[in-house]
Amino acid sequence: MRHFFPELNAWIDDIHDPRFKPFITYHKRFLLWWGLALFFFKLSSRRQLDFQLNTDGPRVLDNLNRLADTKQKTRPVNGTLNYFLGRCGHQPVADLRDLMVRRLIRMKALDDARLQRRFLILIDGTGMLRFRQRHCDHCLTRRYGDKTLYLHQVLEAKLLGPGGMVVSIATEFIDNRDMPDEATEPDPAKRKQDCELKACDRLMPKLREAFPQLRICILGDGVFGCGRGFQIAKDHNASFIYVFKEGRLPTAWQDFQGLLRLCPQQRVECATPARVRQVYRWVNELAYTDSEDRPWSFTAVQCEETESDGTKHLWAWAVSSDLKVDRENVVAVGQRGGRQRWCIENQGFNTQKNSDLNLEHAYSHGEQWPAYYYLLQIAHMLLQLVEKGSLLRRLAAEADKTAWTLFGSLKNMAKRLLESVRFLWWPEWAYDAAAAGRIQIRLDSS
Numbered sequence: 001m002r003h004f005f006p007e008l009n010a011w012i013d014d015i016h017d018p019r020f021k022p023f024i025t026y027h028k029r030f031l032l033w034w035g036l037a038l039f040f041f042k043l044s045s046r047r048q049l050d051f052q053l054n055t056d057g058p059r060v061l062d063n064l065n066r067l068a069d070t071k072q073k074t075r076p077v078n079g080t081l082n083y084f085l086g087r088c089g090h091q092p093v094a095d096l097r098d099l100m101v102r103r104l105i106r107m108k109a110l111d112d113a114r115l116q117r118r119f120l121i122l123i124d125g126t127g128m129l130r131f132r133q134r135h136c137d138h139c140l141t142r143r144y145g146d147k148t149l150y151l152h153q154v155l156e157a158k159l160l161g162p163g164g165m166v167v168s169i170a171t172e173f174i175d176n177r178d179m180p181d182e183a184t185e186p187d188p189a190k191r192k193q194d195c196e197l198k199a200c201d202r203l204m205p206k207l208r209e210a211f212p213q214l215r216i217c218i219l220g221d222g223v224f225g226c227g228r229g230f231q232i233a234k235d236h237n238a239s240f241i242y243v244f245k246e247g248r249l250p251t252a253w254q255d256f257q258g259l260l261r262l263c264p265q266q267r268v269e270c271a272t273p274a275r276v277r278q279v280y281r282w283v284n285e286l287a288y289t290d291s292e293d294r295p296w297s298f299t300a301v302q303c304e305e306t307e308s309d310g311t312k313h314l315w316a317w318a319v320s321s322d323l324k325v326d327r328e329n330v331v332a333v334g335q336r337g338g339r340q341r342w343c344i345e346n347q348g349f350n351t352q353k354n355s356d357l358n359l360e361h362a363y364s365h366g367e368q369w370p371a372y373y374y375l376l377q378i379a380h381m382l383l384q385l386v387e388k389g390s391l392l393r394r395l396a397a398e399a400d401k402t403a404w405t406l407f408g409s410l411k412n413m414a415k416r417l418l419e420s421v422r423f424l425w426w427p428e429w430a431y432d433a434a435a436a437g438r439i440q441i442r443l444d445s446s
């Protein structure tokens, strides 16, 4: 794990947030690795740290000490980690995530997934925590019949890498922290709650502050395909590919369909490896005026798919005019652009919820839960580098197997990792930062 980021311990040292101090008994580096271990080894709940990384595993302390460059004599319990995160808060962990993403960008590990030299930023929201009783002052509330649920959601910006890899690059929690009309409407249930677009207004400045120069293209669902979404991209110097929905922009959609009839030559036909026939059509400079009278012009692209049994699907995107769409690249804009939006749902949220990363689990009921969220994001970034990287492929090739048949499943891989940290003395070369810096890791782009 240190191979990908040889500087990780130095970065942890460099975080000078006054609350992020060495602990009386445990070094902050050790506690950070201890927290990441919760997710690397897919332990599913904080309690499991005390059982899976306890003294039954004779090598745990030594292996983790060498990862963290520390000399701890004992292991912390899960409560120590929680206390530490409660004291330092989530910001130092979020900062660490940013440093790691910056390094991936600098080492060009994600370049193959760019579209027209722009990094694709997938933005979407998802549910995280759900309680039957109010959990804190900021919970979103939702009524189901006579029951009220208390929720926390998150809006994520994920950077797309090769092979569908998605890396968290900016995060905004959707909750009622800054509910503006608190004074005028005392009943929380009647106030207008936080939502994805509002959260996006907070997320994008953060992303731009952390990555001011990055050339980006935002991929968003139909919620963004409107004047407000276009403005978000414009304000933050981003291109966009948003889902274009008839219901969201009815007049623009009508114009689009009318203009398509006038330019029958703007049409490209192709077939996918699964023999799905695709017909791409597009209209450049489609004009649209939003509800605030702002004029916009974008390229509308549609892809009509016909499966071998005759079933048809229609996909459409609103594409910012600075992206080139013509006969040569319309298919790439659809396949390597618009369609990649699903990766945040599949490789992002679904993997984090349905593997033992357990995104929807409340790792802490206190103020610490966002810190666990960021630890999960960092661990998932590292796991993806292992899973999709050339090191694992090389290891598998040595055993005359594919990466997949070597372990059988990603769950098994996490189990083997856990066994190895418990029982194997990891060799010294595994910690050699200088050697690690020389290793080139190629991500599988298939």
Ligand SMILES: [Zn+2]
Residues within 6 Å of the ligand: 134, 135, 136, 137, 138, 139, 140, 150, 151, 152
């Ligand atoms: Zn809450």
